[in-house]
Amino acid sequence: MEVLSQPWPWWAAGTIIGLIVPALLVLGNKHFGLSANLRHACAACFPANLQFFKYDWKKEVWNFFFVGGIIAGAIIASTLLANPEPVKVAPALATELQGYGITDYSSMVPTQLVSWESLFTLRGFIMLVLGGFLVGFGSRYAGGCTSGHAIMGLSNLQVPSLIATIFFMVGGFIMANLILPHIMAL
Amino acid sequence: MSNLKTLFPSGGEPVDEFQTDFELRSLDTMCVNESHLQHPWWYNLKYAAVGLIFGITFVKAEIVSWFRIQEMFRLQSFHMYGVIGMGVVLGALSVWLIKKFKIKTIHGEAIWFHPKKFNKGQIFGGTLFGLGWALTGACPGPLFAQIGSGAFVIIVTLLSAIGGTWMYGYTRDRLPH
Numbered sequence: 001m002e003v004l005s006q007p008w009p010w011w012a013a014g015t016i017i018g019l020i021v022p023a024l025l026v027l028g029n030k031h032f033g034l035s036a037n038l039r040h041a042c043a044a045c046f047p048a049n050l051q052f053f054k055y056d057w058k059k060e061v062w063n064f065f066f067v068g069g070i071i072a073g074a075i076i077a078s079t080l081l082a083n084p085e086p087v088k089v090a091p092a093l094a095t096e097l098q099g100y101g102i103t104d105y106s107s108m109v110p111t112q113l114v115s116w117e118s119l120f121t122l123r124g125f126i127m128l129v130l131g132g133f134l135v136g137f138g139s140r141y142a143g144g145c146t147s148g149h150a151i152m153g154l155s156n157l158q159v160p161s162l163i164a165t166i167f168f169m170v171g172g173f174i175m176a177n178l179i180l181p182h183i184m185a186l
Numbered sequence: 187m188s189n190l191k192t193l194f195p196s197g198g199e200p201v202d203e204f205q206t207d208f209e210l211r212s213l214d215t216m217c218v219n220e221s222h223l224q225h226p227w228w229y230n231l232k233y234a235a236v237g238l239i240f241g242i243t244f245v246k247a248e249i250v251s252w253f254r255i256q257e258m259f260r261l262q263s264f265h266m267y268g269v270i271g272m273g274v275v276l277g278a279l280s281v282w283l284i285k286k287f288k289i290k291t292i293h294g295e296a297i298w299f300h301p302k303k304f305n306k307g308q309i310f311g312g313t314l315f316g317l318g319w320a321l322t323g324a325c326p327g328p329l330f331a332q333i334g335s336g337a338f339v340i341i342v343t344l345l346s347a348i349g350g351t352w353m354y355g356y357t358r359d360r361l362p363h
Contacts, residue, residue: 004246007246007247007248008243008246008247009247010247010264010265010266010268010269010272011268011272012243012247013243013246013247013249013269013272013273014268014269014270014271014272014273014275014276015272015276016239016240016243017240017243017269017270017272017273017276017277018272018273018274018275018276018277018279018280019276019280020236020239020240021273021276021277021280021281022277022280022281022283022284023236024233024236025280025281025284025291025297026284026289026291026292026297027232027233027236027291027292028229028232028233028291028292028293029291029295029297029298030233031300032277034325034326034327034330035325035326035351037326038326038347038348038350038351039351039355041348041351042348042351042352042355046352048352048356050355050356050358052354052355052358053352053355061227061230062230062233063233065230065231065233065234065237066233066234066236066237066240067237067327067330068234068237069233069234069235069236069237069238069239069240069241070237070238070240070241070244070327070330070331070334071241071330071331071333071334072234072237072238072241072334073237073238073239073240073241073242073243073244073245073331073334074241074242074244074245074250074330074331074332074333074334074335075241075334075335076238076241076242077241077242077244077245077246077335078245078334078335078336081242081245081246083246087248087251087253087254089253089257090257090260090262090263092260092262093253093256093257093260093262097256105253107335107336107337108245108248108250108251108252108323108331108332108335108337109251109252109323109332109337109339109340110252110253111337114337114339114340115339116339119339119342126321127321127322128322128339128340128342128343128346129342129343129346130318130321130346131318131321131322131343131346132318132322132329132342132343132344132345132346132347132349132350133318133346133347133349133350133353134314134315134317134318134321134350135315135318135319135322135324135325135326135329135343135347135350136318136326136346136347136348136349136350136351136352136353136354137311137314137315137318137350137351137353137354138311138312138313138314138315138316138317138318138350139311139315139325139326139347139351140311140350140351140354140355141307141310141311141312141314141315141354141361142307142308142310142311142312142314142315143302143305143307143308143311145315145325145326145327146270146319146325146326146327147325147326147327149308149312150270150274151270151273151274151277152277153302154274154277154278155274155277155278155280155281156278156281156299157278157281158301158302159304160302160303160304160305160308161302161308163304163308163309163312164308164309164311164312165312166312167308167309167312167313167315167316168312168313168315168316168319169259169316170312170313170316171312171313171314171315171316171317171318171319171320172255172258172259172316172317172319172320173259173316173320174313174316174317174320175259175316175317175318175319175320175321176255176256176259176260176320177259177260179317180256180320180321183321
């Protein structure tokens with residue numbers, strides 16, 4: 001338990017994620033990909049007669065089960081396997097974040113930036129609502145997200161997935177280094 | 187692929203899946219495999235079990251931590267590169283083995299792979315996704331895990347991501363691809 005409660009090293013996490021690819025394939029011919037869930041949610045709840053959402057989402061219901069497992073796993077990890085220590089942050093990042101008043105590392109998210117209260121500030125709105133919108137819009141536009149392109153697509157040696165992964169990183173580098181500092185300063 | 191015509195909740199006309207379903211899905215979603223096998227619903231619990239392990243890993247390896255994502259995009263830590271790199275190496279090895287030895291599913295079906303086609307969405311959409319990834323510290327999978335780890339306000343982000351996906355569907359014909 002002691003070992004499991006400590007933050008897991010990259011190689012342990014990488015091994016598990018890498019093995020999820022064949023696990024889903026062998027268990028039932030499923031391709032690892034999570035952003036598809038957002039689309040299935042649209043197809044199930046408000047297809048609005050759009051061609052893009054007119055398909056039999058019930059065939060993809062496995063992915064909702066997969067996500068349900070992720071949520072349950074996250075609950076277990078943050079309760080039974082909880083690490084009492086706050087997340088260790090690189091000193092350079094800690095210094096930078098301190099400049100914006102972010103000093104609480106107890107959660108997976110920076111609670112001083114994103115919380116129910118901050119939702120109604122410009123900064124919180126951008127980080128929560130605009131951020132989510134970009135994730136949902138961008139991943140579908142790109143035809144997949146980190147799991148579908150960066151893990152599954154690259155595992156299958158797909159050049160379009162490599163291109164998508166490169167531009168995921170481009171967008172991330174631009175946001176983190178050039179835009180986010182201005183948002184955090186709001 | 188099922189021969190059944192399917193009525194959609196929107197009340198739209200039944201669409202012949204042979205005509206449109208696969209075409210649509212092959213372009214846009216990861217799940218294009220069609221199995222003839224029909225299973226009771228609880229067979230899906232095996233995917234929940236895989237998800238459970240994944241969710242624990244997400245939180246315990248801090249992959250869903252906003253701080254780890256910031257470190258990645260600032261080149262301040264090797265952690266996320268190690269996770270993704272290791273995942274790809276093992277994933278690629280697994281796919282290669284499955285193809286080489288024609289490994290079948292536990293139900294005896296052949297395992298299919300579908301090549302992806304390039305379109306400009308991978309550039310434009312990929313960049314937009316990256317902007318959102320660095321902002322929220324989460325891609326679609328970690329959004330669910332962040333909520334599970336107790337950051338309930340991320341439900342707003344998740345709903346917004348579903349809204350973004352819907353908006354893509356709505357504007358799709360007018361976007362460059």
